[in-house]
Amino acid sequence: xxxxxxxxxxxxxxxxxxxxxxxxxxxxxxxxxxxxxxxxxxxxxxxxxxxxxxxxxxxxxxxxxxxxxxxxxxxxxxxxxxxxxxxxxxxxxxxxxxxxxxxxxxxxxxxxxxxxxxxxxxxxxxxxxxxxxxxxxxxxxxxxxxxxxxxxxxxxxxxxxxxxxxxxxxxxxxxxxxxxxxxxxxxxxxxxxxxxxxxxxxxxxxxxxxxxxxxxxxxxxxxxxxxxxxxxxxxxxxxxxxxxxxxxxxxxxxxxxxxxxxxxxxxxxxxxxxxxxxxxxxxxxxxxxxxxxxxxxxxxxxxxxxxxxxxxxxxxxxxxxxxxxx
Ligand SMILES: [Zn+2]
Numbered sequence: 633x634x635x636x637x638x639x640x641x642x643x644x645x646x647x648x649x650x651x652x653x654x655x656x657x658x659x660x661x662x663x664x665x666x667x668x669x670x671x672x673x674x675x676x677x678x679x680x681x682x683x684x685x686x687x688x689x690x691x692x693x694x695x696x697x698x699x700x701x702x703x704x705x706x707x708x709x710x711x712x713x714x715x716x717x718x719x720x721x722x723x724x725x726x727x728x729x730x731x732x733x734x735x736x737x738x739x740x741x742x743x744x745x746x747x748x749x750x751x752x753x754x755x756x757x758x759x760x761x762x763x764x765x766x767x768x769x770x771x772x773x774x775x776x777x778x779x780x781x782x783x784x785x786x787x788x789x790x791x792x793x794x795x796x797x798x799x800x801x802x803x804x805x806x807x808x809x810x811x812x813x814x815x816x817x818x819x820x821x822x823x824x825x826x827x828x829x830x831x832x833x834x835x836x837x838x839x840x841x842x843x844x845x846x847x848x849x850x851x852x853x854x855x856x857x858x859x860x861x862x863x864x865x866x867x868x869x870x871x872x873x874x875x876x877x878x879x880x881x882x883x884x885x886x887x888x889x890x891x892x893x894x895x896x897x898x899x900x901x902x903x904x905x906x907x908x909x910x911x912x913x914x915x916x917x918x919x920x921x922x923x924x925x926x927x928x929x930x931x932x933x934x935x936x937x938x939x940x941x942x943x944x945x946x947x948x949x950x951x952x953x954x955x956x957x958x
Contacts, residue, residue, distance in 0.1 A: 633649065633650070633651045633652070633655075634651070634652045634654065634665075635652070635653050635668070636654050636901050638653055638668070638761045638762075639708070639761075639843070640679065640712070640714065640761070640762065640765035641765065641944050643670060643672050643712065645666070645672050645673070645674055645676075645706075646672060646673065646706045646707075647668070647670075647671070647672050647706060648670075648671045648672075648704065648705065648706050648751055649670055649671075650667070650668070650669050650701075651667075651668045651669075651670070652665040652667060652668070653665060653667075653668045653757075655721075655753060655754055655757045656753040656754065656757075656852050659886075660829045663723055664720060664722065664750065664753075664754070665721070665840075666714065666716050666718065666754070666757070667717055667718055667725070668714070668716055669697060669698070669701045669706045669715045669716075669717065670707075670710055670712065670713060670714050670715065671701065671706055671712070671713045671881075672706060672709070672711075672712045672713075673706055673707075673709030673710045673711055673712070673865070673869045674689075674707065674709075675710045675711075676708060676710075676711065676769060677709075677710035677712070677778070677863075677864070677865055677887055678710075678711040678712075678766055678767045678771025678863045678864075679711060679712045679766050679767045679768075679770075679863055680711065680712070680713050680714070680766065680767065680768045680770070680856075680859065680860060680863065680865060681714045681715075681762050681763060681765075681766035681768070681769050681770070681870075682697060682700070682713070682714070682715040682716075682769075682770045682771075682772065683715075683719050683769070683770070683771045683772065683822060684696070684697055684715075684716065684717045684718065684719065684771075684772040685717065685719055685720055685723075685724050686719045686720055686738045686739050686771060686772065686773065686822065687717040687720060687723065687729045687730075687737075687738070687739065687776050688722070688724040688725070688726065688727060688728050688729060688730070688731070689723070689727050689728055689729050689776040689777045689840070689842055690729075690745065690773055690775075690776045690818070690849045691774070691775075691840075691842075691844040692772060692773040692774050692838050692840070692844040692845075692849055692852050692879070693717065693772025693773070693841060693852055694718055694724075694844075694900070695844055695849045696772065696814070696849050696852035696853040696856065697700055697715045697716075697717035697772075698717065698887045699715075699849070699853045699857050700853055700857060701715065703853075704855065706865075707745060708866060708867070709860075709865055709866065710864060710865050710866075711863070713860070713863045713865070713891060714762055714765075714766065716758070716762070719738060719754060719758060720738045720751070720754065720807065721754070721944060722750055722751075723738070726847025727777075727842070729768065729776050729778065730751075731749075731750060731751045731806055732772055733750050733751075734749035734750055734751050734956070735948075736749060736751035736752065736754055737751070737820075738751050738754060739773075739821050739822065739839065740819070740820035740822065740926075741820055742755045742757045742758075742759060742820050742821055742822050742824055742825045742826045743755060743756065743760075744756030744757070744758070744759055744761040751804070751896065753810040758822065759825055759897045761897070763822065763825055763826060763829065764829065766826075766831055767831065767832075767863075768797075768801065768831065768832050768833075768859070768863060769822060769823070769826045769831055769832070769833040769834070770805075770833075770834045770835070770836070770855075770856060770859060771821075771822045771835040771836075772825060772833070772835070772836050772840075772852055773835050773836055773837055774836070774837055774838035774839065774840035774844070774848065775837065775838065775839055775840030775841065775937070775940065776828060776840045776841075776842070776909055777840070777841065777842040777940070778939065778940055778942070779839070779840065779885070779937050779938070779939060779940055779949075780839050780841070780903060780938045780939075780940050781837040781838065781839065781840070781903070781935065781936065781937050782809045782838075782839070782877075782903045782904055782936065783807060783808070783809065783836075783837065783838045783839065783847075783848055783851055783881075784807055784808075784809035784810060784811050784815065784836065784837050784877075784930050785802045785805040785806075785809075785810055785834055785835075785836055785837075786802075786808045786810075786811045786812075786834065786835045786836070786837060786883055787799060787801070787802035787810070787811070787812055787813070787834050787835075788812075788813055788815065788817055788823060788827050788833060789812040789813060789814050789815070789880070790814075790815050794827070794830055794831075794832055797832045797912075798833065798834065799812070799823065799830040800862065801832055801834055801862060801863075802834055802854070802864030803872075803875075804837055804858050804859050804861070804870040804872075805834060805836075805855040805856075805858055805859055805870075806851075806854065806870055806871060806872045806873055807836075807855065807873070807875075808873055808874065808876045808877065809875070809876065809877045809878075809879065809904070810875055810877070810879065811879045811880070811881065811883060811936065811954065812878070812880050812957060813880075813882055813883040814880070814882070815827070816880070818883075818884045818886070820942040822835075823835060826954050828907050836855070837913045838851075838852075839903075840907055840940075841897045841940060847848075849922070854871055856931065858870035858872075864877070872902070874927065877904060877934065877956070878956070878957040879934055879936065879954050879955065879956060879957060880954065880955045880956070880957040881933075881936070881954030881955050883954075885937055885949070885952060886930050888937060888948075888950065888951060888952040889913070889927060889929065889950050889951045889952065890945045890946075890948060890949055890950060891916050891925065891927070891945075891946060891947070891948050891950055892916075892925055892946060892949050893916050893924045893925050893944075893946055894916075894944060894945050894946055895916040895917055895918050895925075895943075896912055896916065896918070896919070896944070897914060897916055897927075897941065897942050897943075897944045897950060898915050898917065898940055898942070899913065899914040899938050899939070899950075899951065900912060900913060900915070901913050901914070901935050901936060901938075901951075902935065902938075903935055903936070904931070904934055904935060904936075905934070905935045905936075906932075906934055906956075907929050907932060907933065907934075907953060908929075908932050908937060909929065909930065909931060909932050910929070910930075911928060911929055912926050912927065912928050913927045913928060913929055913935075914926075914927040914950065914951065915927065916944060923933070927950055927951065929951070929953050931952040931953055931957070933954050933955045934953065934955070935951060935952075935953060935955060936953070936954045937949075937951065937952035937954050938940075938950075938951055939951065
């Protein structure tokens with residue numbers, strides 16, 4: 633089925649459907665289309681929006697969303713589940729983080745622009761047609777090709793009612809690692825818009841690597857179903873696992889330890905390792921093996937992101953250290 637104009641409030645009740653949504657005009661005269669899966673219960677209830685592949689090289693959510701869809705029947709559902717398994721369709725086509733058409737990062741241009749470039753148009757469509765109708769957002773990310781990140785649930789921390797609902801949702805998602813981010817949310821993310829709209833918002837990370845591990849697909853599938861149970865959209869209790877790491881930091885992976893020189897990066901620490909101030913985290917070498925730079929940390933904390941691609945240019949992000957929640 634194709635839909636030229638989506639109106640979430642007019643979706644038929646008691647329905648389970650896959651649809652192509654027309655988002656923007658292509659240069660060849662056709663349209664960029666987003667895959668859309670929705671399930672509406674017979675009774676009105678919360679509207680949960682689940683997004684994936686906002687970055688075109690992150691696959692866990694792409695695989696989890698159809699699995700979630702196949703597990704549900706409208707009779708079992710209270711409320712509405714809206715899911716877009718591939719948001720950044722142009723970047724997905726080239727297996728890149730950003731769109732190669734306009735070079736933009738979809739997770740930096742929210743709320744988008746209806747008259748902007750293709751990436752801005754997609755952000756605008758997601759904001760106007762889906763996010764503004766939602767009561768809760770889960771944006772499924774991972775490290776993609778360039779970065780390694782532990783499997784985790786990320787959430788926006790605040791002391792208000794939205795913050796309490798967000799934390800409860802993050803706990804219900806059920807991962808061993810939780811990462812809370814104090815306000816303000818950096819600009820341009822789906823979570824930025826959701827938070828501005830007062831909508832509780834979660835996102836995931838996982839090791840990524842240009843493929844998805846089955847355990848991460850399983851974790852994201854179970855996590856979304858867990859949040860649905862928590863929101864009373866489904867019967868039953870969330871399947872939780874013990875939290876091993878509850879971390880706190882701004883979560884801004886645009887602002888990490890970078891390399892001052894070009895060369896070959898070798899990390900000497902691992903994900904979730906605790907590091908001290910001044911500790912050497914890795915080296916940059918030249919092609920003869922000479923050490924050009926030693927990478928150290930100015931803050932103690934837990935390694936939450938490691939660069940995967942060895943080759944580095946000056947300024948490339950290498951490592952991010954975050955804090956433990958005391
Ligand atoms: Zn991402």
